[in-house]
Amino acid sequence: MEQSTAAAAGDEPAHRYGAALARGIEARWQAYWAENGTFEAPNPTGTLKGHVSEAKHSFIMDMFPYPSGSGVHVGHPLGYIATDVFARYQRMNGFTVLHTLGFDAFGLPAEQHAVATGEHPRTSTEAAIANYRRQLGRIGFGHDPRRSITTIDPAYYRWTQWIFLQIFNSWYDTRRESARPISELIAEFESGARPTPDGRGWAELSGIERDELLGEYRLAYAKEVSVNWCPGLGTVLANEEVTADGRSERGNFPVFKSKLKQWMMRITAYGDRLISDLEPLDWPEAIKLQQRNWIGRSEGARVDFPVDGHAITVFTTRPDTLFGATYMVLAPEHDLVDAVVPAAWPEGTPEAWRGGAATPGEAVTAYRAMAAAKSDVDRQADAKTKTGVFTGAYATNPVSGEQVPVFIADYVLMGYGTGAIMAVPAHDTRDFAFARAFGLPMRCVVEPTDGRGEDVATWDDAFASYDALIVNSANAEVSLNGLGVVEAKARITQWLTEKGIGEGTVNFRLRDWLFSRQRYWGEPFPVVYDEEGVLHALPESMLPVELPEVEDFSPRTFDPDDAKTEPETPLSRNADWVNVTLDLGDGRGPQRYRRETNTMPNWAGSCWYELRYIDPDDENAVVDPVNERYWMGPDSGKPNGGVDLYIGGAEHAVLHLLYSRFWHKVLFDLGYVSSKEPFHKLFNQGMITADVYRDARGFPVPAAEVEERGGKYYWDGAEVFREAGKMGKSLKNSVSPDDFCDTYGADTLRVYEMSMGPLEVSKPWDTKAVSGAVRFLQRVWRNVVDEETGLPRVTESEPDAETLRAAHQAVAGVAEDIAGLRFNTAIAKLIVLNNHLTKLDAVPRQTAETLVLALAPFAPHLAEELWAKLGHSGTLTFEPYPVADPRYLVADEVTCVVQVQGKVRDKIQVAPDISEDALKELALATDGAQRALDGRAVRTVIVRAPKLVNIVPA
RNA sequence: GCGCUCGUGCCGCAACUGGAAGACGGACCGGCUUGAGGAGCCGGGGGUUGAGGGUUCGAAUCCCUCCGAGCGCACCA
Numbered sequence A: 001m002e003q004s005t006a007a008a009a010g011d012e013p014a015h016r017y018g019a020a021l022a023r024g025i026e027a028r029w030q031a032y033w034a035e036n037g038t039f040e041a042p043n044p045t046g047t048l049k050g051h052v053s054e055a056k057h058s059f060i061m062d063m064f065p066y067p068s069g070s071g072v073h074v075g076h077p078l079g080y081i082a083t084d085v086f087a088r089y090q091r092m093n094g095f096t097v098l099h100t101l102g103f104d105a106f107g108l109p110a111e112q113h114a115v116a117t118g119e120h121p122r123t124s125t126e127a128a129i130a131n132y133r134r135q136l137g138r139i140g141f142g143h144d145p146r147r148s149i150t151t152i153d154p155a156y157y158r159w160t161q162w163i164f165l166q167i168f169n170s171w172y173d174t175r176r177e178s179a180r181p182i183s184e185l186i187a188e189f190e191s192g193a194r195p196t197p198d199g200r201g202w203a204e205l206s207g208i209e210r211d212e213l214l215g216e217y218r219l220a221y222a223k224e225v226s227v228n229w230c231p232g233l234g235t236v237l238a239n240e241e242v243t244a245d246g247r248s249e250r251g252n253f254p255v256f257k258s259k260l261k262q263w264m265m266r267i268t269a270y271g272d273r274l275i276s277d278l279e280p281l282d283w284p285e286a287i288k289l290q291q292r293n294w295i296g297r298s299e300g301a302r303v304d305f306p307v308d309g310h311a312i313t314v315f316t317t318r319p320d321t322l323f324g325a326t327y328m329v330l331a332p333e334h335d336l337v338d339a340v341v342p343a344a345w346p347e348g349t350p351e352a353w354r355g356g357a358a359t360p361g362e363a364v365t366a367y368r369a370m371a372a373a374k375s376d377v378d379r380q381a382d383a384k385t386k387t388g389v390f391t392g393a394y395a396t397n398p399v400s401g402e403q404v405p406v407f408i409a410d411y412v413l414m415g416y417g418t419g420a421i422m423a424v425p426a427h428d429t430r431d432f433a434f435a436r437a438f439g440l441p442m443r444c445v446v447e448p449t450d451g452r453g454e455d456v457a458t459w460d461d462a463f464a465s466y467d468a469l470i471v472n473s474a475n476a477e478v479s480l481n482g483l484g485v486v487e488a489k490a491r492i493t494q495w496l497t498e499k500g501i502g503e504g505t506v507n508f509r510l511r512d513w514l515f516s517r518q519r520y521w522g523e524p525f526p527v528v529y530d531e532e533g534v535l536h537a538l539p540e541s542m543l544p545v546e547l548p549e550v551e552d553f554s555p556r557t558f559d560p561d562d563a564k565t566e567p568e569t570p571l572s573r574n575a576d577w578v579n580v581t582l583d584l585g586d587g588r589g590p591q592r593y594r595r596e597t598n599t600m601p602n603w604a605g606s607c608w609y610e611l612r613y614i615d616p617d618d619e620n621a622v623v624d625p626v627n628e629r630y631w632m633g634p635d636s637g638k639p640n641g642g643v644d645l646y647i648g649g650a651e652h653a654v655l656h657l658l659y660s661r662f663w664h665k666v667l668f669d670l671g672y673v674s675s676k677e678p679f680h681k682l683f684n685q686g687m688i689t690a691d692v693y694r695d696a697r698g699f700p701v702p703a704a705e706v707e708e709r710g711g712k713y714y715w716d717g718a719e720v721f722r723e724a725g726k727m728g729k730s731l732k733n734s735v736s737p738d739d740f741c742d743t744y745g746a747d748t749l750r751v752y753e754m755s756m757g758p759l760e761v762s763k764p765w766d767t768k769a770v771s772g773a774v775r776f777l778q779r780v781w782r783n784v785v786d787e788e789t790g791l792p793r794v795t796e797s798e799p800d801a802e803t804l805r806a807a808h809q810a811v812a813g814v815a816e817d818i819a820g821l822r823f824n825t826a827i828a829k830l831i832v833l834n835n836h837l838t839k840l841d842a843v844p845r846q847t848a849e850t851l852v853l854a855l856a857p858f859a860p861h862l863a864e865e866l867w868a869k870l871g872h873s874g875t876l877t878f879e880p881y882p883v884a885d886p887r888y889l890v891a892d893e894v895t896c897v898v899q900v901q902g903k904v905r906d907k908i909q910v911a912p913d914i915s916e917d918a919l920k921e922l923a924l925a926t927d928g929a930q931r932a933l934d935g936r937a938v939r940t941v942i943v944r945a946p947k948l949v950n951i952v953p954a
Numbered sequence B: 001g002c003g004c005u006c007g008u009g010c011c012g013c014a015a016c017u018g019g020a021a022g023a024c025g026g027a028c029c030g031g032c033u034u035g036a037g038g039a040g041c042c043g044g045g046g047g048u049u050g051a052g053g054g055u056u057c058g059a060a061u062c063c064c065u066c067c068g069a070g071c072g073c074a075c076c077a
Helices: A002-009 A019-036 A078-092 A108-117 A121-137 A154-168 A182-191 A207-215 A267-276 A285-295 A319-324 A360-373 A376-381 A429-438 A485-499 A609-614 A625-632 A656-669 A737-743 A746-755 A767-784 A801-819 A823-838 A845-855 A860-869 A916-925 A927-933
Strands: A057-062 A096-099 A170-173 A178-181 A220-230 A235-237 A256-265 A297-307 A310-316 A327-330 A389-396 A403-408 A420-423 A502-508 A527-529 A535-537 A579-582 A591-595 A645-648 A682-684 A688-694 A707-709 A712-715 A718-726 A894-900 A903-910 A938-944 A948-953
Touching: A019 A737, A019 A746, A019 A860, A057 A078, A057 A609, A057 A625, A078 A096, A078 A645, A078 A746, A078 A801, A108 A121, A121 A737, A154 A170, A154 A220, A154 A656, A170 A182, A178 A182, A178 A656, A182 A207, A207 A220, A235 A256, A267 A285, A267 A297, A267 A502, A267 A656, A285 A656, A297 A319, A297 A485, A310 A319, A310 A327, A310 A420, A319 A485, A327 A429, A360 A389, A360 A403, A420 A429, A485 A502, A609 A625, A737 A746, A746 A767, A746 A823, A746 A860, A767 A823, A767 A845, A767 A860, A801 A823, A801 A845, A823 A845, A845 A860, A894 A916, A894 A927, A903 A916, A903 A927, A916 A927, A916 A938, A916 A948, A927 A948
Parallel strands: A057 A096, A057 A645, A327 A403, A645 A682, A894 A948
Antiparallel strands: A170 A178, A220 A235, A220 A256, A297 A310, A297 A389, A297 A502, A327 A420, A389 A403, A527 A535, A527 A591, A579 A591, A688 A718, A707 A712, A712 A718, A894 A903, A938 A948
């Protein structure tokens, strides 16, 4: 492509729109926009105060990038171009528009780079950001540079830490369904309005005891929990960061369960609201569904099974099958296991239940050791074969009074429900498999509807249907027999509640969010521990807690397969920073403290950046409430408020989007924001894929150098093989926007990417196909400018009727398409108009101006230049977007299709406002219709004036 | 295994809410322009809408079955 440009340059007209001309135009207009602050968005108040439109405002956002050291390829800016087109369109429609782009810059890659090269993460990250800004700057985005925050800026993470403190200093009041300040909870304890667990007065509790008690309530808390420990990365991970096969999403290392004291966020408190508030959001259904599934709300009941003076509580979604519960299973780690295990095996314990051990205690210990040593991968692989061991204890089924054996087995998970189940083998596939493996009894309590009968011994699998009647389920006080599942659930739940042995409850699959990482390159926690080990939040005046400059910032990593290792935080190696004397202003005076040495996960900075975009340099508040209300406050179009449009990849469906919703809701509860939701409209752009070419050994070869001959592909003389894939450096098929802009120009990149297909679908990059965009822009230019002289070549005469209709039709369609984010069809309509103009001897000025303005959001540099050539001064950024006049949309004549029984038999030219009767008459009279009818009588005639008539013969 | 998307010329993809299958772009073919080439100009061909069945006056569109691709979840009680 470079060669042809160079070769053609010699004899091309001086003012042809080519790469060189585009480059000059683009540089000039980018400089103009920067100098004039064209895209600086005003706020109602504060440091960025300016004139704002009260009624029309639009906050448009992209999911901000993590600046990778290798820079961007042409796939990255797709979404940014889309938001930019939309934002420019909105400006031309009189909206005050907030659009900017910041950087999510804490994270593991910079740290790994640091380990490899010794370069400080801040140095490499800032260099990567500078490179991103340069690369993206060439594409000509209308971003407000003053609002482009980076998460690693202490002035930014000061507020990340501040929000952490708000969350830490809050608890969730389930009665009010809202977060409240922890001080209000303490007041309840102090006054005695809320008793402490053991009944002692608040004043009698030690510092540590108060600390622990409040930790049960705080929305951010440190606790010894079972976590995902990844030795290969040297850090623990959130559930969301672990793949289904038990490996780290980043790096693909094995992940093990380990008990460690870690920071957690009580996102589970918001489970209900995170589901119910999804409803009014304008999000893709698939993403809503993923969030609902991830949160996993299920309604059921808690039921107590008495065992030896204790009560084991189970969670079940099928309390209607309680009479069929013939054994129980606890998770191996369940707290009550030790309490119920007897010294010796009960009389008659089958050999298979003993796990080969002499006593129940030994069996339990051995099984626990085996379960703990299993990685999630093993557990996954073994899912089909059920393992477990009898604890030696029997529980009482509370409805049947039967004694049922209590097992431990790793198919019951400690983290879900109560970590204990009642097993109903006849009606649950997992319990069925376990019961068969251990020879446990089964009872049919749901009448099979598939003719298999009630004799469980003859079954091959469990009968798990909800659409059946309950049988064999009655005691002296309650009977479920003959009821449907739904009524049976209600009946038994009521009975359990009355007897005080159970209650209806809601359970979530969602777990609390593991919020600490053992890394250097993240936000420090703004908390310290005193010499007794009591936790203290730092006062706001001490924020930000800055990362110390250290010699060794690398995380300590281990043999990826060694589960027995423990994390070591890089910050803990810094005694000077860790051990400090501070006066926290709590009346205790200066004291010795130890800093928290974990850091926050890299999701922290992205949990709230939309708020800082609004007020990037507010020193007094996370965001000024007036500005927040203006940009994000609820209104008729968005009942829960939020950003007007948020575009990004679907890969953040549950991570970023769930975490940021959670933080936003806490801030809402505490009164800092007026919006309940951060993002009103969400749109997922597809990926730009690219062909990958591999040689015979399977190694990728440079895609740009591959030649095609006769349907086969060759590189360096040898045949290579094409496959579909992602675009990326390692696959040697990356196309850089720098090269693209050098060869074609930024406007061509923008137009090509927007014309490739619907924004939401993934589509392959095809450098050959770019010439369509090149030709289009060249023709636009040529329709307005004389290629020899560079002067405008428009005529001052009025456009003819056909041209008027073409222009107004295009404008009507384009506006509708942009508003609906259908950029590919919008460009198609602009091309149609332009192709029409190409046929004219000279383009009327009026139509040229319409075309230039309509095209401006897609090719802003070219449009600005043409607008200037047409004699206007300044930018067209705020010129009104062309509006179609309905008068010009109607054609003089339209073609009406005449069908007989759905098949086209004739066509007639009619007036667009023809009456149904007249049209029917004309249609019946056509030769085609008569020929098709062939004398048959007419039963009905369907008339869709003026475009279609369908005649149905008798 | 369960759930959600999606299958339209050679390719990327249009087609309103069920109303003429193909907009727009690429590729291809022909002509013009050019010393030649080209991303210049004008014109052209090409489909049983994945398969089968159903609803309807009429189906790419709605329903069912099957085939194929992608994504999500996966012992969640």
